Structure formats: C-alpha cells, structure tokens
Amino acid sequence: MTSHYLDIRVLPDPETGPAQLLGALYDRLHLTLVQQRLDNIGVSFPDYSLSPRAIGNRLRLHGGEQGLLQFLKTDWLKGMRDHVRLSEIAEVPADARHRTIQRRQYKTSAERLRRRRMKRKGETAEQARAAIPHTIERRPDLPYLHLHSRSTGQTFHLFVALGPLQEKQQAGSFSSHGLSASTTIPWF
Numbered sequence: 580m581t582s583h584y585l586d587i588r589v590l591p592d593p594e595t596g597p598a599q600l601l602g603a604l605y606d607r608l609h610l611t612l613v614q615q616r617l618d619n620i621g622v623s624f625p626d627y628s629l630s631p632r633a634i635g636n637r638l639r640l641h642g643g644e645q646g647l648l649q650f651l652k653t654d655w656l657k658g659m660r661d662h663v664r665l666s667e668i669a670e671v672p673a674d675a676r677h678r679t680i681q682r683r684q685y686k687t688s689a690e691r692l693r694r695r696r697m698k699r700k701g702e703t704a705e706q707a708r709a710a711i712p713h714t715i716e717r718r719p720d721l722p723y724l725h726l727h728s729r730s731t732g733q734t735f736h737l738f739v740a741l742g743p744l745q746e747k748q749q750a751g752s753f754s755s756h757g758l759s760a761s762t763t764i765p766w767f
Contacts, residue, residue: 581641586666597636602725611655622757634722677763679742
C-alpha cells in the first residue's frame with residue numbers, strides 16, 4: 580500500500596548536470612531494490628512533462644511508512660548525499676488521484692537490431708539490412724532517464740510513460756525499477 584512518500588531533489592552542480600545526477604541516483608535506487616529484493620517501493624517523477632519533454636529533477640518514492648523508513652536505513656545514497664535533498668516521509672494527501680508509471684521500450688536502433696540478428700542467425704550485413712529496414716526505428720517522445728546497466732556495462736535510456744489518472748488505488752508490487760503497468764502510485 581502506497582500510503583506515504585518522500586521527495587528526493589537533485590541539487591544543481593557546476594560539474595554534473597541534473598539529468599546525470601538523477602540517472603546516478605536512479606541507478607543506486609535500482610541496485611538497492613534488486614539487492615534487497617524489494618517490490619514495495621514505487622517511484623514517480625512529480626516534475627514530469629511531455630512538452631517540453633523532461634523527467635525533472637525530483638524523484639518521489641512511494642510505499643508504506645515502515646517500508647520507506649526501512650529503505651532509508653540502507654546506505655543506498657552513499658556518495659550522493661551532497662547532491663540531493665530529502666524531504667521528510669509524509670502521508671499521501673487524502674484527495675490524491677492515482678496512476679501507473681511504467682517503462683516503455685522501443686526498437687530505436689535499426690543498426691543494433693541488425694547486429695543482433697547477424698549474431699543470432701549468422702547472417703551477413705546485407706541480409707540483416709534487407710530483413711530489418713531503416714523504417715523500423717521509432718523516435719520516442721517520452722521523458723527518460725539515462726542509466727548504466729551493471730550486467731552489460733552499457734548505457735541506455737529508460738523511457739517513462741504515465742498511465743491515465745484513476746480515482747482508486749490499484750494495489751500490487753513494483754519492478755526493481757519501482758515501476759508497474761498495473762500497480763498505481765498517488766499522483767499529486
């Protein structure tokens with residue numbers, strides 16, 4: 580149950596942009612959720628905007644009061660404390676509406692898909708180019724986080740989509756990114 584929340588604001592830094600800091604913060608959050616095997620912490624981005632496309636510089640954690648307190652006892656902010664400000668844990672406003680916040684994945688690179696196909700099917704570059712046209716690429720218009728995969732070492736964009744506003748909360752669990760296509764978080 581997401582009855583409480585806390586905000587984490589990324590502070591301006593002359594050497595590192597807010598998007599990089601938010602990505603680093605989110606990388607740490609994800610790692611901790613995986614290590615602790617937690618599925619009761621959800622996230623939202625209160626400053627999310629489609630026009631202009633922006634994720635903002637604030638990350639909001641949602642959960643039960645005790646779950647958030649326990650999470651904060653971990654050392655997940657190590658190395659980030661000078662770059663962020665945490666609010667107190669607070670109760671969600673009674674009149675808050677709810678929505679899902681989910682990851683949206685896109686086939687954004689025809690070249691990457693071709694390389695993958697060449698490996699999997701043993702095709703030549705020409706065969707893969709014929710099978711996967713350039714027109715398959717989609718240019719997403721959603722806000723995203725710039726993250727680093729610990730398993731592959733690669734950087735990637737995690738595109739974030741908001742579900743429609745709902746009057747009632749839908750209980751459930753969250754992914755290791757704090758997102759869900761069915762479990763809602765309060766939106767205010």
